[in-house]
Amino acid sequence: MFNDNSLKTTRLIEKIEKIAVSAGEIVKRHYSRGVANVFKSVRQVATDADKESEQLLKEGLLKIYACGFYGEEGGGDISHHGDHWIVDPLDGTENMSGYPPLLAVSIGLLRDGKPVLGVIYDPIHATLYSAQEGEQVRVNGEAALARTQVDPAKAIVALDFSSRMETRPQTLQQLARVLERARAAKIFGAPALSLAEVAVGRLDLFFRPSTKLSDMVAGICMVRASGGKVVDYGGRDWTMDSEGVIAGSTQMVEAYLPCFRQA
Structure with missing residues (x-):
C-alpha cells in the first residue's frame, strides 16, 4: 500500500512512468495509422486508442496499487476520502484526426481529494513529465529548471x-x-x-x-x-x-x- 514515504521512492515513480509510456505507444500507433472517431456526445469523441490505453492503465496501475480508479472513458467512483487513480488515456482526442500532433497520457493520484502525484507522457514528442507532492518536476528523468516570466x-x-x-x-x-x-x-x-x-x-x-x-x-x-x-x-x-x-x-x-x- 502507498504511504507518504513510498510515494516518493524513485522505483515506484519509474514504474508509473513505464506504464504511461506503454499507454503512449498505443496512442502513437493509432495516431500513425489514422483513427475513426466515435461520438460519445454531440461534441465529444472517443477512439479505439482511448479504450485500449485506458485498459492498459487500469490493469497496470491497480497491479502496483489497488485503490480507487477513475478513467475518462470507463468512469468510476471518486470521493473526497482515500486514494484514487485519475487517468485520461488520451488527452487531445480531437487532435488524433489531424493537426496539431499534441496528445498525452495523463496519470494522477488523488489523496483525500488532493493531487499528490502526476505523470504525463507526450508520445509524439517522447516527452515524459512527472511530479510528486514536495518534489521537483522532472522531464525525461531530469529535474526541470522552470523559467518564470514576471512581466x-x-x-x-x-x-x-x-x-x-x-x-x-x-x-x-x-x-x-x-x-x-x-x-x-x-x-x-x-x-x-x-x-x-x-x-x-x-x-x-x-x-x-x-x-x-x-x-x-x-x-x-x-x-x-x-x-x-x-x-x-x-x-x-x-x-x-x-x-x-x-x-x-x-x-x-x-x-x-x-x-x-x-x-
Missing part, C-alpha cells in the same frame, strides 16, 4: 474551450480581456500538456472553464510542485469540486485574475 505583458497564455456550449461566450469574453494584456495566446487542445508546460515554464498561464478531473489532476500536481498556483475563477485554491481553473506562477495568476472576475 504579465510578456506572458504566453494557453486556454482550452469546454465542450459545454453554454461556457463558450464567457470564455471568449475572458480571452478578449486576456489578449489586452498578454503577448500571445495558444490553444493546444490537450489541457494536461498545457498544465505540464506551465509547470516547466514554457507557458506562463493556463485557463479553462471545465475542470474534468481526468484532465486536471496530474497537471495540477505538477504546477503546484513547481511552486506555481492553481485557483478557480473566483481566486480560491483549486479543489476537485471547483468550476474553472487558472494555473501559473503566483504573480501571473494574480495579474490575470481580474480578467475572470468580471461579469
Whole structure:
C-alpha cells in the first residue's frame, strides 16, 4: 500500500512512468495509422486508442496499487476520502484526426481529494513529465529548471474551450480581456500538456472553464510542485469540486485574475 514515504521512492515513480509510456505507444500507433472517431456526445469523441490505453492503465496501475480508479472513458467512483487513480488515456482526442500532433497520457493520484502525484507522457514528442507532492518536476528523468516570466505583458497564455456550449461566450469574453494584456495566446487542445508546460515554464498561464478531473489532476500536481498556483475563477485554491481553473506562477495568476472576475 502507498504511504507518504513510498510515494516518493524513485522505483515506484519509474514504474508509473513505464506504464504511461506503454499507454503512449498505443496512442502513437493509432495516431500513425489514422483513427475513426466515435461520438460519445454531440461534441465529444472517443477512439479505439482511448479504450485500449485506458485498459492498459487500469490493469497496470491497480497491479502496483489497488485503490480507487477513475478513467475518462470507463468512469468510476471518486470521493473526497482515500486514494484514487485519475487517468485520461488520451488527452487531445480531437487532435488524433489531424493537426496539431499534441496528445498525452495523463496519470494522477488523488489523496483525500488532493493531487499528490502526476505523470504525463507526450508520445509524439517522447516527452515524459512527472511530479510528486514536495518534489521537483522532472522531464525525461531530469529535474526541470522552470523559467518564470514576471512581466504579465510578456506572458504566453494557453486556454482550452469546454465542450459545454453554454461556457463558450464567457470564455471568449475572458480571452478578449486576456489578449489586452498578454503577448500571445495558444490553444493546444490537450489541457494536461498545457498544465505540464506551465509547470516547466514554457507557458506562463493556463485557463479553462471545465475542470474534468481526468484532465486536471496530474497537471495540477505538477504546477503546484513547481511552486506555481492553481485557483478557480473566483481566486480560491483549486479543489476537485471547483468550476474553472487558472494555473501559473503566483504573480501571473494574480495579474490575470481580474480578467475572470468580471461579469
